[in-house]
Amino acid sequence: MSVRIGRSVVGSEYPVYVIGEIGLNHNGDVEIAKRLIDVAVEAGAQxxxxxxxxxxxxxxxxxxDVPRETPWGTMSYLDYRRRVEFGEPEYLEIATYALRAGIDWFASPWDVPxxxxxxxxxxxxxxxxxxxxxxxxxxxAIATTGKPxxxxxxxxxxxxxDRAVEVLGTDRLVMLHATSSYPMPPEEANLRTIGTLRSRYLGVPIGYSGHERGLQISLAAVTLGAVAVERHITLDRAMWGSDQAASLEPTGFEHLVRDIRVIGEAMGDGVKRVFPGEEAPRAKLRRVPAL
Structure with a gap:
């Protein structure tokens, strides 16, 4: 099964769907959000x-009421959340910018409103x-929208x-294996779970959302059949914010998308054949011809 999301289709017969997770790495600044959209576009994310x-x-x-040290001084955790949250004017600006840049955008809603x-x-x-x-x-509330x-x-x-899937249904569902450690140590990646989810939720496209440092685990997820990959992106991992350290900087994200595309080409269709590039070596090196 495949699922159309905006301009792209997510499924095993299509290029891996790459999501640049901006999250709160904009730190409440629309200009930083725009620069991160540029990073995703330039890398080739969808x-x-x-x-x-x-x-x-x-x-x-x-x-x-828990105190939080922030670049704007010490404030309660609730006030910090208010400080970094975008409202309608900011999201309209983001939506327009993403549309002009040719990339889809969406978000994780954390409550019904x-x-x-x-x-x-x-x-x-x-x-x-x-x-x-x-x-x-x-x-x-999400299921009622009818959106992917x-x-x-x-x-x-x-x-x-299982209970979440009962509510959401499977017609327009994409599922991502994830481990919510920030940053995630390799021994907690448990990538074989991608196969477990694929077997349990037949027909649902299964991808991977990573919070690790580096690229290797995300690339391994693709070789195990992940049809979507989501990674946090940042302008600089040294920036203030709880997700920055587990994020990829622009060059790292560009390399990730590049390598995902190479793997996609290399996976092939599983049919054993003699490729054109093998014909000359075959003629030169085989002493005994096939019967």
């Missing part, structure tokens, strides 16, 4: 993704963050994923 929250709803009660907000901007899809897999009210859904599965059991 989409960029943001995160959308209603801070008063999405911020856990026990975290709201955020789903309604994103629907007002006519996003091409919705992304369910790993933290939201058990938020059935949110999943129901990308479901990350970090920090979740198979039973929790």
């Amino acid at each position: 989409a960029v993704k943001f995160q959308k929250r209603t801070p008063e709803i999405a911020t856990p009660e026990h975290m709201r 955020s789903v309604e907000f994103l629907e007002g901007l006519d996003v091409v899809a919705h992304k369910v963050a790993s933290a939201s897999v058990t938020d059935l009210e949110l999943l129901e 859904v990308i479901l990350s599965t970090g920090m979740s059991t198979l039973e929790e994923i």
